[in-house]
Amino acid sequence: MLDLLPQFLVNGIITGALLAIPTIGFTAIFAVLRFPNFAVASHATVGAFAGLVANVYWGLPAVPSLAFAFLIAGIVGLVSDEIALKPLRKHGALTTAIASIALTIVLENIIRFFFGNELRGYDLPLVRDTRFGDVRVNPQQLENLALAVVIMVLVFTALKYTRMGKAMRAVADNPGLADLKGIDAALVGRVVAFAGMGLVGIGGMLFGLGTSIDPLTGFRFILPIFAAAVVGGLGSIPGAVLGAMIVGVGEEMSALVLEPAYKSAVGFLAIVLVLTFRPSGLLGERAY
Amino acid sequence: MLSWLFSVATFAGIYALLALGINVIWGMGGMINLGMAGFFALGAYASALATTSGGLPIPIGLALAAGLAALAGGLLCRLTLRLRGDYLAIVTLGFSELVRLVAANEIWLTNGSDGISGVPGPWRSELTPFRFNVLSFALVAAAVVVIWALTERLRRAPWGRALRAIRDDDTAAAVAGKPIRRFKIQAFALGAAILGLAGAFYGHYTSYIAPDIFRPLITIYIFLALTAGGTGNTTGAIVGAVAVVLVLEGSRFLEGWTSVLGGVQKAALREVFIGVALIAIMQLRPLGLLPEKSPGPFLKRKSR
Amino acid sequence: MTDRITTLGPNRRSVLMGGAALLATPAILRAQGTAIKFGTLTPLTGVGGTYGPSMRDAAVSVFDAVNAAGGLLGGSIEYVSEDTQTNPEAAVRAVRKLIDVDGVSVVLGTWASSVTTAVAPLCWENDVMLFCVSGADSITRLPHMGYIARTQPNSVLQIQVAGDFMLRQGSTGMAWIGPQTPFAQSSIDILAGQAEGAGIGMESLIYEADKSTYRSEVDTILRSNPDFIMLGGYAADSTVVLRDIWQAGYEGKIMGPAYAVNPSVLDALPDEVTEGVFTWEGAPAIGSTAYANVQAALGVDVVDPYSAQTYDHASLAVLAAAAAGDAGGSAIKNALRSISQGDGTEVSDALAGLEVLASGGSVNYSGASGPCDFDEIGDITGTQFLFNQILGGAPSMFERV
Numbered sequence: 001m002l003d004l005l006p007q008f009l010v011n012g013i014i015t016g017a018l019l020a021i022p023t024i025g026f027t028a029i030f031a032v033l034r035f036p037n038f039a040v041a042s043h044a045t046v047g048a049f050a051g052l053v054a055n056v057y058w059g060l061p062a063v064p065s066l067a068f069a070f071l072i073a074g075i076v077g078l079v080s081d082e083i084a085l086k087p088l089r090k091h092g093a094l095t096t097a098i099a100s101i102a103l104t105i106v107l108e109n110i111i112r113f114f115f116g117n118e119l120r121g122y123d124l125p126l127v128r129d130t131r132f133g134d135v136r137v138n139p140q141q142l143e144n145l146a147l148a149v150v151i152m153v154l155v156f157t158a159l160k161y162t163r164m165g166k167a168m169r170a171v172a173d174n175p176g177l178a179d180l181k182g183i184d185a186a187l188v189g190r191v192v193a194f195a196g197m198g199l200v201g202i203g204g205m206l207f208g209l210g211t212s213i214d215p216l217t218g219f220r221f222i223l224p225i226f227a228a229a230v231v232g233g234l235g236s237i238p239g240a241v242l243g244a245m246i247v248g249v250g251e252e253m254s255a256l257v258l259e260p261a262y263k264s265a266v267g268f269l270a271i272v273l274v275l276t277f278r279p280s281g282l283l284g285e286r287a288y
Numbered sequence: 289m290l291s292w293l294f295s296v297a298t299f300a301g302i303y304a305l306l307a308l309g310i311n312v313i314w315g316m317g318g319m320i321n322l323g324m325a326g327f328f329a330l331g332a333y334a335s336a337l338a339t340t341s342g343g344l345p346i347p348i349g350l351a352l353a354a355g356l357a358a359l360a361g362g363l364l365c366r367l368t369l370r371l372r373g374d375y376l377a378i379v380t381l382g383f384s385e386l387v388r389l390v391a392a393n394e395i396w397l398t399n400g401s402d403g404i405s406g407v408p409g410p411w412r413s414e415l416t417p418f419r420f421n422v423l424s425f426a427l428v429a430a431a432v433v434v435i436w437a438l439t440e441r442l443r444r445a446p447w448g449r450a451l452r453a454i455r456d457d458d459t460a461a462a463v464a465g466k467p468i469r470r471f472k473i474q475a476f477a478l479g480a481a482i483l484g485l486a487g488a489f490y491g492h493y494t495s496y497i498a499p500d501i502f503r504p505l506i507t508i509y510i511f512l513a514l515t516a517g518g519t520g521n522t523t524g525a526i527v528g529a530v531a532v533v534l535v536l537e538g539s540r541f542l543e544g545w546t547s548v549l550g551g552v553q554k555a556a557l558r559e560v561f562i563g564v565a566l567i568a569i570m571q572l573r574p575l576g577l578l579p580e581k582s583p584g585p586f587l588k589r590k591s592r
Numbered sequence: 593m594t595d596r597i598t599t600l601g602p603n604r605r606s607v608l609m610g611g612a613a614l615l616a617t618p619a620i621l622r623a624q625g626t627a628i629k630f631g632t633l634t635p636l637t638g639v640g641g642t643y644g645p646s647m648r649d650a651a652v653s654v655f656d657a658v659n660a661a662g663g664l665l666g667g668s669i670e671y672v673s674e675d676t677q678t679n680p681e682a683a684v685r686a687v688r689k690l691i692d693v694d695g696v697s698v699v700l701g702t703w704a705s706s707v708t709t710a711v712a713p714l715c716w717e718n719d720v721m722l723f724c725v726s727g728a729d730s731i732t733r734l735p736h737m738g739y740i741a742r743t744q745p746n747s748v749l750q751i752q753v754a755g756d757f758m759l760r761q762g763s764t765g766m767a768w769i770g771p772q773t774p775f776a777q778s779s780i781d782i783l784a785g786q787a788e789g790a791g792i793g794m795e796s797l798i799y800e801a802d803k804s805t806y807r808s809e810v811d812t813i814l815r816s817n818p819d820f821i822m823l824g825g826y827a828a829d830s831t832v833v834l835r836d837i838w839q840a841g842y843e844g845k846i847m848g849p850a851y852a853v854n855p856s857v858l859d860a861l862p863d864e865v866t867e868g869v870f871t872w873e874g875a876p877a878i879g880s881t882a883y884a885n886v887q888a889a890l891g892v893d894v895v896d897p898y899s900a901q902t903y904d905h906a907s908l909a910v911l912a913a914a915a916a917g918d919a920g921g922s923a924i925k926n927a928l929r930s931i932s933q934g935d936g937t938e939v940s941d942a943l944a945g946l947e948v949l950a951s952g953g954s955v956n957y958s959g960a961s962g963p964c965d966f967d968e969i970g971d972i973t974g975t976q977f978l979f980n981q982i983l984g985g986a987p988s989m990f991e992r993v
Contacts (some may be wrong), residue, residue, distance in 0.1 A: 003815075004808075004811055004815065006364045006811065007808075007811050008808050008811070011391050011805075011807045011808050011811070015805060015807075020464075028511060034373070036374050036377060036378065036946065038913045042567070055793070060456050084571075085570050088570060088571060088574060091575070092372060093373065094314075094320050094373055094374075094377065095515060095570065095574070096516055096878070097374070097377060097518075098508075098511045098512060098570075099515075099566075099567055099570050100889045101508045101511070101512075101565045102508070102512060102563045102567045102570075103563065103567065104563075105508070105560075105562065105563035106563035106564055106567070107636070108559075109556040109557070109559040109560045110556070110560060110561070111551060111556075112556040112559075112637065113552075113553050113556040113557060113560070114640070115567055115644065116552055117552055117636075117637070117641035117642050117645060118642060118856045119642055119827055119828060119831060119856040119859075120856075120859070120860055121831070121858060121859060121860025121861055121862075125862060126835065126838070126839065126861075126862050126864070126865060127839075128838065128839055128841050129839050129841055133843075136840065136841065138839050143539045155479075156580070163308055169919060176609075191662070201856075207804040207805075208804075210829060210830045210839075211804065211831045211835055211837050211860070211861075212827075212831040212832075212857065212860035212861070213424050214641070214642060214828060215637075215641070216638075216641070216802075216828075218801045219802065220803060220804045221804050223381075223385060223636070223802075226378045226381065226382075227378070227382065229378075230375055230379070234374055234375065253813055255808045255809065255811075258800070259393065259801045260797055260798065260800065260808075260809050261389065261392075261771075261772050261798045261799060261800050261801070262389055262393065262800065263800045264317065264382075264385055264386075265389060265798055265804065267382060268379075268383065268385070269383035271378065271379055272367065272379065275370075275371055275375060275379065276367070279370040279371055279372070279375070280372075280375075281375075283304045285576055289692060290695045291692040292688055292689060292691075292692030295688045295692065296685075299685060304788060383736075389800070392772045393772055393798075395777060400772065400774065400777070401705070401706065401772055401773055401774050401776075402705065402706075402709070402728055402730050402774040403706050403709060403710075403925060405712075405713075405730070406734075406735075407707050417714075417718050420717075425593075432678070449849075451854075453795075477767070486664055490807075491679075494684050494710060494713075496680065496709050496710045496712075496713065497842050498680055498706035498709065498710065499706075500678070500680050500706045501679065501681045501706075501710075502682045502703065505677075505679060505681075505682075506681060511850065537685065537689065540674065540686070540689055549647070551632075551634075551636055551644075551647040551648040551649065551652075551673050551675075552636050552637075552641070553646050554636075554673070555636035555637050555888055556636075556637065557677040558675070559637060580969045
C-alpha cells in the first residue's frame with residue numbers, strides 16, 4: 001500500500017484545496033455573525049444548481065458559471081439570512097444554528113420542487129489524468145486547484161486591503177470596538193452573509209464538476225467542512241485553509257490504515273486530537 | 289384512525305423522551321449535543337441486541353440501553369469538557385456519524401446495514417395491532433411522566449440549580465465552590481441515559497432498527513422540538529415534541545390542496561412547510577411556547 | 593431538463609384525465625362496493641429520491657388506466673402516495689398513516705432494504721400486502737406469512753449471474769467496489785468464490801457512501817490490476833466512481849447494475865466515460881404492452897428497472913383483487929400467485945387481465961419487468977437477465993440469459 005502514498009498525498013492536497021473554499025465561507029460567517037451556519041449544505045447545492053443553469057441551459061463555460069454560482073448562492077445566503085436567521089440572532093448562537101438547520105431543509109426542498117431529484121451533469125468535457133512518474137493528476141483538478149488558490153488570494157487580499165475587509169476583521173475581533181469606530185456592523189454582516197455563502201456555492205459547483213448533482217449534493221461534504229473549520233479554529237480564515245488541508249489529506253491518506261468505509265471518521269479523529277491539545281483549534285479564533 | 293392516533297402519540301412520546309434528555313444536557317446544562325442520534329442509536333442497539341441475541345427480558349434491555357448511553361455520554365463529555373458550545377456542536381455531530389458508521393460496518397455485532405429485525409415488543413404476538421399500539425402508548429407515556437417528574441424534581445433541587453448557575457456563568461459558579469466538571473459530566477450522562485432509553489423504546493415499539501434510522505435528521509427534529517417548546521422547561525420539552533410530531537404528521541394531510549403537482553413536488557412542499565413552520569415558531573416564540581421559568585435564584589442567595 | 597419536461601407533461605395530463613374519467617363514471621358505479629385503497633410508498637426525498645418519483649408515477653399510471661376503463665370490482669381505485677424519505681423512521685410513520693388512516697390494503701414500491709424491513713411487520717400484522725423492490729436477501733426470510741412479494745431478483749442470484757458473465761467475458765482479474773449495503777459483503781463473498789473457482793484474482797473495497805470523490809479508493813482497487821470491475825453502489829455514487837475510474841486511465845471492462853448505471857447517470861456523464869460499460873438487470877419485457885405503457889407514462893425510451901417493477905406491483909395488486917373478488921390485503925395475498933403464474937392466459941397489462949377475468953378466464957400476468965412469478969417466500973423466480981452495453985451514451989442489448 002505504501003507505494004500509493006505519494007498518489008494519496010496528491011489526491012489529498014487537491015481535495016483539501018477544494019474543501020478550503022466553502023470552509024472559508026463557513027468560517028467567515030462564523031467570525032462575523034458568531035454562529036455556525038449549518039445551512040452551508042443547502043447553499044452548496046444552490047451554487048451547484050445555479051452553475052448548472054448557467055452552464056447547461058445558457059451554455060456558459062466553467063468560470064462564468066462559477067461566478068454565477070457565487071452570485072446566486074450569495075443572494076440566497078443574504079436573503080435567507082435576513083428573513084430566517086437574523087431575527088433569531090439576539091436569542092443566541094445555538095438557537096440561530098438550529099434554525100439554520102431548518103433553513104437547510106427548506107432550501108433543499110425548494111430546489112427539489114423546481115429541479116426534481118434526477119441526477120444532472122454539467123456540459124463540461126472530462127479529460128483523463130496526466131502521469132508524473134508514479135503519480136497521476138487530472139488537468140481539471142489542477143485547474144480547480146489553481147482556481148482555489150486564486151480565490152483564496154482574492155479573499156485574503158480583500159480582507160487585508162479593502163475597507164470592507166478591514167471592517168469585517170474589526171467586527172470579527174471586537175464588535176463593540178468596531179461599533180465605536182463607526183463601523184456599520186449590520187452592513188458588514190450582510191456582506192459576509194453574501195460572500196460567505198457565495199464561496200460555499202462555488203464549492204458546491206466545484207465538487208459537482210465531472211460527476212452529477214442532485215438536491216442532496218451539499219450534504220456530501222458538510223461534515224468535512226465542519227471538521228476543517230473546527231480543526232483550523234472556528235472564525236480563522238487561514239485556519240480554514242489549514243484545516244481543510246489537514247482533513248482533505250487525512251481523509252485520502254486514511255486508506256493506508258483505515259477501512260475506506262470509515263473515511264468520515266478521519267475528520268472526527270482530527271477534531272478530537274486537535275481540540276484535546278488546542279480547544280480553540282490550531283490557529284485559534286482571531287488569526288488572520 | 290384511532291390506531292393511528294395512538295401510534296402518532298407513541299412517536300410523540302418517544303420524541304418527548306428525546307427532548308427531555310436533550311433538555312437535561314442543553315436546557316439545564318447548557319451543553320449542546322448534536323450527537324443525539326448517536327445516543328439514541330446506542331440505546332436502541334443495546335436493548336435490541338440484549339433482547340434478541342442476548343435473550344434477556346425487555347426491562348434489562350432498557351436498563352442496559354440507559355447504562356450504555358450514560359457511559360458513552362459521560363466519556364464524551366469528559367473528552368470535550370473544555371470546548372465552547374459551537375465546537376461541542378460539531379464534535380458531537382461527528383460522534384453520532386461515527387456511531388452510525390460503526391453500526392453500518394461492524395456486521396458481526398450489529399448485523400450491518402441489514403439492521404436488526406424482530407426486536408421483541410411486550411406481548412406483541414398476543415395482542416392485536418390496535419391493542420399493541422395502545423399498550424405501547426401507555427408504556428411510553430408512563431416513561432415520559434416518570435422522566436418528566438424526575439427531571440423536574442432535579443431541576444428544582446440544589447443539583448439542578450447549581451447546574452443552571454454553571455450554565456449561565458461557570459466562572460461565578462466555580463467561585464461559589466461548585467465542582468463544575470462533575471456537574472457537567474453528570475448532567476450529560478443523565479441526559480444521554482434518557483436518550484438511550486428512548487432508543488430502546490423505539491426499537492421495541494417498531495421491532496426493527498437499522499443504521500439509516502439514526503441519520504442526523506431526527507436530531508434536528510428534536511432540537512427544533514425543544515427550541516419550540518421552551519429550552520430549559522421540562523414541560524416545554526414535551527409540548528415541543530408533540531408540536532413537532534403534529535407538524536410532521538399533520539403536513540401529510542396538506543396533499544389535498546396540491547393535486548396538480550407531481551409526487552416529488554408534493555413531498556418537497558411538505559418538507560418546505562415543515563421547515564418554515566419550525567422557523568416561524570422559533571421567530572414568533574423565540575423562548576419557546578413555554579419559556580423557562582427560574583425555580584428560584586440559587587447562586588445569588590448563596591453569595592449574598 | 594428536456595427530460596424533466598417530458599416526464600412531467602404526460603403525468604400531469606394523465607392525472608387530469610384520470611380525474612376527468614372519475615367524474616364521468618356514473619355515480620352508481622362509484623357508490624358501489626367498499627372503497628378500494630392502495631398506497632404507494634416510494635422514496636421521494638433522501639438518497640432514494642432519484643428513483644422514487646418515477647416509481648410512483650409508473651404505479652399510479654396503472655390505477656389511472658384501470659379507473660378510466662371502468663374501475664375495479666365495481667368501484668374505482670383510490671390511491672395515496674407517501675414518501676419514505678429513504679429513512680426507516682419516517683417510513684414507519686408514513687406507513688402507519690397509510691394503514692390506519694387511509695386504510696390501504698396494499699403498500700407498494702418500498703425501495704431501501706432498511707425501509708422495507710421496517711414497514712414489513714406493520715403490513716403483515718395489519719393484513720396489508722407489501723410489494724417491494726429491495727435487494728437484501730433477508731427480506732423474504734422475514735416471518736411475513738406471504739404478505740411480502742419482491743420483484744427484484746435477490747442479490748445472491750444477481751451477483752452469481754453477473755459473476756458468470758464476467759468470467760464468460762474472459763476476465764483474468766475481478767474487482768468489486770461499492771458502498772456498505774445489506775448485500776455488499778455477500779456480493780464480495782460470491783464473487784470471490786467464483787474467482788477462486790476460475791483460478792483468478794479478486795479484489796474488493798467497501799467505501800463510505802455519499803462522498804464527492806473516490807480517487808484514492810479507485811487507486812487502491814486498481815493496484816491489483818483488475819480487468820473487470822463491478823460497481824456495487826447506486827446512481828449517485830456510481831457517477832463519481834465511473835468518472836474516477838475513467839480519469840485514472842483504466843482500460844478494462846466495467847459492469848454495474850442497470851439501476852445504478854441508469855439513464856440519468858448516462859446523461860450526467862460524458863459518453864466517453866461510460867463507453868463500453870456493461871449493465872445487467874432482471875430482463876424487462878421490452879416490446880410488451882406493459883413496457884410500452886411505462887414508456888408512455890414516464891415519457892422515456894429506457895425504463896429503469898424499479899419503475900418497471902412498481903408498474904407490475906400495481907398491476908398485480910389490481911389483478912389479484914379482481915381474481916379474488918375482494919380488494920382486502922389477505923385476499924390479494926392469497927390470490928397473488930393465481931394471477932402471476934400458472935396456466936392462465938398470458939397478459940401483459942392490467943386492463944387485458946381484467947377483461948380475461950371478467951369473462952371467467954384465468955390469467956398469468958407477465959409485466960414490464962419480466963414474468964413476475966413468485967416462489968413460496970415471495971422471491972421472484974424464473975427471471976431472465978438482460979446484459980446491455982453502453983455505446984454512445986445509450987444501452988444496447990448485449991445478451992440475454
